[in-house]
Amino acid sequence: MSDEIIDQGRRTFFKETFSYFGNAVSEIVKNKVEAVTKNSSGLSLHAKKRRYIRPPGAVREEEFIALCTKCDECIKVCPHESIRKLNKDFDIADGTPIIVPEETPCYLCEDYHCIKACNDGALVAVNKVEEITMGHASINEDNCMAYGAQFCEQCVRNCPVPDAIYLEDNKPVVRREKCVGCGICENVCNTVNQPIAIKVVP
Structure with missing residues (x-):
């Protein structure tokens, strides 16, 4: 038997072996996800x-x-x-x-x-x-001072994602498709606005 045939055989063996173990690991993870994501009533x-x-x-x-x-x-x-x-x-x-x-x-x-x-x-x-995509910020206009009589742009100034929050008629507006849910706006709002006006939800 030539060395070339032996090498081909080895390559085929290792390829099939790695493929088998790769599929086995994927199946284990899949089964684990399915098992853990069932609650006590059996609902997903x-x-x-x-x-x-x-x-x-x-x-x-x-x-x-x-x-x-x-x-x-x-x-x-x-x-x-x-x-x-x-x-x-x-x-x-x-x-x-x-x-x-x-x-x-x-x-x-x-x-x-x-x-x-x-x-x-x-x-x-x-x-x-x-x-x-950690979550999205939502503004409670009733609690936000900028929607009342006092100007505030702390959430806009501190947001690290460009245009995720912007001012419209001097009032902050969340651009949902850009918000990543970091919560910096919520954190800074908590220092200047009580009750807090911004909440990040998952």
Whole structure:
């Protein structure tokens, strides 16, 4: 038997082996997602909305819950201490990482330390800030001083995403398709406006 035939045989063997293991891993992840995303009544959580602000790069909620091992690595590396562990008993998401913008927003670090620290696939790489979808800001006009008698543009001035919030007739307006849900506007609003007028929802 020639060396060429032997080499071809080896290449075929390794190709088939890696393909088999790759498919096996994909199937395991798929099964894990399906198993974890069933609640006690057997109904899928797929249609339910995300209830918490997740770190940048978070996959869909049902996949996030299944893949996140609650290792806390993203929490440890966040330079602004924006990420915390959810502490909510009897919640399937208990122990997973969340962001509470009113207290400490996500400052959209250029290096995305949290994403790089995640080895479980719960946080995936983003190419540009516009791809981040943590949530969307919503303005309660009844609470916003700019919609009353006092001028305020703190949310507009502090927003890190160009044109995500802009002024229209001296009143802030959220451009939903550009908002990434970092929560900086909510955080700064909390320092100048009471009750708070901006809320970021998942």
